[in-house]
Amino acid sequence: MAEVRRVGMLTGGGDAPGLNGVIRAVTMKCAGEYGYDVAGIRLGWKGLLDPKEGDIFPLKVDDVRYILQEGGTILGSSRTNPYKREGDAEKVVRNMEQNGIDALVAIGGDDTLGVARRLHDEFGIRVVGCPKTIDNDLSATDTTFGYDTAVSIATEAIDRIRTTAKSHERIIVVEIMGRHAGWITWGAGMAGAANVTLIPEVEPDLDAVADLFKKRAERGEPWGIVAVSEGVTIGEEYITQTAERDEFGHVRLGGIGETLAGELKERTGIDTRHVVLGHLQRGGTPTAYDRILSTRYGLRAAEAVRDGEWGKMVALRGNDIVLVSLAEATEETKTVPRELYDDLATFFG
């Protein structure tokens, strides 16, 4: 196989604080130390599938020196997946060739890494992966970058909201990211000392939650915080609230935060509100933890390129950054194990 000269790099899927840390480390090591050309590819697979002018461009050390503190990704991102339409994968491969890109660092989640793996397996594309998800739900690595920042932001939100809840004697439900895995909510619920934390992995018992707040009220604290993942669902049979029925008798259900607030108000008689953190959780400057983790990922990914460790992905194990196969990496979703959730129960109430 021909020697690697030009290394492409792209970021796919939702942005995560730390992406620029990976980009910086890969560029400084690959271009600055190893002497490769590095090509930035804009907007994930989109920039390889249908590159517009400027979508594939040289990345120099001077371009990345000061980007570690920045949230988001200087490469831009998209959810384009070349395996969704026949012929697109071939187009990606052709565009790589035409642009002289003979190796690829793909930074992304399940979807992006799944594409990377198939391009490697099916076309022999020389690819190194770097896992990215603020959801922390990849089984192949102890932690993903962006997760610590998301937990920190949600924790700070709970800290802020608590004083209002207490002053107004209210329950406030904080809706936190996490469709399938409750990691961010678990972390923020523990760090923010929520009075109850609900995650998609464990079916919620609304009556138990309501009882807990009634007990708090009895001991003189008619207020509290519920941390809930957006992915938590409540069986329709538990929905009792009437307040939000429209003229046709339809219950207008918003997100789980809103629904849950209505239910708790109904059941406890305590004024209950909700906040949806939404996009606040994924942006802004990364925590020190995420800057370090993303930088270390990037360095290791660059070494993997140098060593020709194709089809591999970087991962954290204890204090070490290791390589695992992309196959292994994209196999399984890591959800919050029951015993970790039960740890929270000590603090409920």
Add this chain to the structure above:
Amino acid sequence: MAEVRRVGMLTGGGDAPGLNGVIRAVTMKCAGEYGYDVAGIRLGWKGLLDPKEGDIFPLKVDDVRYILQEGGTILGSSRTNPYKREGDAEKVVRNMEQNGIDALVAIGGDDTLGVARRLHDEFGIRVVGCPKTIDNDLSATDTTFGYDTAVSIATEAIDRIRTTAKSHERIIVVEIMGRHAGWITWGAGMAGAANVTLIPEVEPDLDAVADLFKKRAERGEPWGIVAVSEGVTIGEEYITQTAERDEFGHVRLGGIGETLAGELKERTGIDTRHVVLGHLQRGGTPTAYDRILSTRYGLRAAEAVRDGEWGKMVALRGNDIVLVSLAEATEETKTVPRELYDDLATFFG
């Protein structure tokens, strides 16, 4: 008139960062220096209208020494208004007498201070007011405490969200507090460098806003931030979006953030999202600015009690804390003047 021996203090209406700063300063000066008894009254006028056990309690210097950093109010708050039901004002007066409270420091907004003023005018109650609203819409004072904290939180939110908007090439609409006055949005829009800021005082021109984002897209920046007050309204004739119509053809309009996001997406073709900051904006530790302002308010209010300046309210004028009449204080809502709004226009785009 009998000498003042026992000074009551209450906080009414929505909580604001800095309330504990006022409470601390009043207590330390009135109890610590002047030798008055200070009585904390729980839950605003509710604690005087229908006091439960413990709702009127001695506040000592040791109780307040370390509360300056805390958001919310250690006295609790409510929206109870004794002028909403016949006979309630008399009950308040009677309860003050029975509890030996012969002067009152009332900390609150329009509503709370309006009650204070009528109790003073109609019953001769010895009252000193302290303005509180994070909305900053009181004409009698240059600034209200809580406002700086609210602007800071909203600004930080915009800072965070910008990197996501840019990475994903999205418009993100940030809905900020302010039903009638756009001060917080004006401040956060300026400090957060929003690409457009919309406030209740100025009718929005959706087409102009959409054009601006189209121009941004043309020059290579198909993304941006809109800061919008919750109180902004859009004439129904401008609503074009179809996405959220339900089975009966009804447009389900959420808050202005959601509506606006839908409209901008429709008009620009750019993916547009929204975030509602909600309760995040009023809680948590106050900024240094609000700690100082609230402390100075509290000190001046205590002096007003000592000097018998009843029916007055503390206010900031330039660098000075002055006294103004409660009548003046509650007269007029201060909205954002047109020329201040126009200052923002320089940065639109």
Add this chain to the structure above:
Amino acid sequence: MAEVRRVGMLTGGGDAPGLNGVIRAVTMKCAGEYGYDVAGIRLGWKGLLDPKEGDIFPLKVDDVRYILQEGGTILGSSRTNPYKREGDAEKVVRNMEQNGIDALVAIGGDDTLGVARRLHDEFGIRVVGCPKTIDNDLSATDTTFGYDTAVSIATEAIDRIRTTAKSHERIIVVEIMGRHAGWITWGAGMAGAANVTLIPEVEPDLDAVADLFKKRAERGEPWGIVAVSEGVTIGEEYITQTAERDEFGHVRLGGIGETLAGELKERTGIDTRHVVLGHLQRGGTPTAYDRILSTRYGLRAAEAVRDGEWGKMVALRGNDIVLVSLAEATEETKTVPRELYDDLATFFG
């Protein structure tokens, strides 16, 4: 006089959070709205006295759009003063002419604005000034930008340090910026709830300070925080400590923080440490308050250029940005008035 075509802009003296806010607003208004050429001048008067290649360069709207959040100054700064050496002022004037700069926005403190004033008075240079000092010691304006950020940083430092002081039962002396004026220390001492605050304007009474901490110890709190301006001095006759004498018997006195810590330890028997905040206080992203103030200063300075208001400086009065004469502006240092310092006394102990 010929029409203004090209407006130069420079920043002089110590950096302050908010400088980029002024630069951005001046550029966006002057270049973007009024159609002037704007020339950035590097390193304060140095860039006009002895311009190297690239020291005078075109500033475009696109260069400044996203700099509001950045601390420091994109123009760089220096303490060069062209009135310190004969002939230098003439050189500055000549370089302005040669570079076609026919008006100047000078952003700086006493020193920078003093030069601006003399260039205006002596050579008829068309200059508009913008006050900059984190020390807040200019009498012509209610507040200077950078001050709020400095107070915030020092306050956060005190918040952090308090938990250590308490856990270890120590006094910790926090040395804060301010050679001649104690504004930052006054603000941080109030907002951080320091147990004692010492500023250059008021002679410290070490015995009284020591007594206060002894009393705290007696009531069960053998710890506390002293906020002290770097410019506070202690008469040599009060120096009693022996710990730090060197082999020759010389007392090695560090800054006031270190000295004071030694003295308090000696007098109280309580373990006493110190921290010098130093450069931490002037850097980093500006607070929302400083972003707004600096932006409004910049807008008003741009208007002054348009209106030919030469020899004037922007200033804050209440909520308004006004113009004052540069003469007035640089006349007097504003120190902390005694009554504001006495406000703190309520919280000492």
Add this chain to the structure above:
Amino acid sequence: MAEVRRVGMLTGGGDAPGLNGVIRAVTMKCAGEYGYDVAGIRLGWKGLLDPKEGDIFPLKVDDVRYILQEGGTILGSSRTNPYKREGDAEKVVRNMEQNGIDALVAIGGDDTLGVARRLHDEFGIRVVGCPKTIDNDLSATDTTFGYDTAVSIATEAIDRIRTTAKSHERIIVVEIMGRHAGWITWGAGMAGAANVTLIPEVEPDLDAVADLFKKRAERGEPWGIVAVSEGVTIGEEYITQTAERDEFGHVRLGGIGETLAGELKERTGIDTRHVVLGHLQRGGTPTAYDRILSTRYGLRAAEAVRDGEWGKMVALRGNDIVLVSLAEATEETKTVPRELYDDLATFFG
């Protein structure tokens, strides 16, 4: 052996953000769930060696519910070591008996845990240890709580200082905690993107550092940040600076930050300053990471008490909290391995 009824808990050594997290979790699990009496012991071993009134007191769930966010330790701390004076260990054992304390949770560093281990080995005291050091230098655990907070604070400091360094074209040396192990400096140097990082584990080459800054100046960036551990030493033969010699010709060397700043100024001709972060790094509210880690440590320590796992210590391994023997725990100092330090080199310059 008699059943455990009353569990004592103490914190020793320097404070670390997260101590209250451990205290809260141990108390809520031991008292709230298992039904033990929990006794708080004030000021580390001091409170057991020579308990004053109130130094051994009941800790209830209600005392700890809301302390997770607080820095420091509600138990207070000291450096008292009962193995420093003959007979003291026996006194500790006697005081435990007299106060009915039949098991002990000892939270501390090398010193505190070393005592715990000997009390266990020599007197059969039932003890469970919890490691605490912001220095992160314990080989038995992947990470210690407090470390993440310390790195975060130092990183934020570097972020702030960078803008000043750049605006003034200065080198600024940031002196960071770490006498023997460079972990905090390593982390903050990486997360803060310092231009050079120096740690005690690797002998510094001043000439190489100076060359690096000269090269930066040549490419137009005559400024930068050095992160240096307080424990770094420079051989006297490398000291060239003359600026700070006193009248007797003695070089007055301050800490390494000051010394290094002098040397770099001398060697590069670039204005160089320094900042000593000192006590700022260990106080204040813990990061979300440290709140979670300390809470999980506390829960596991409580389980160890219930299970009678005496002589053990909790530790983090990957994502798991495990038990290791106290012997193992206090055996070895974990310093920064050479390859982790070399990771930083990619970013030097």
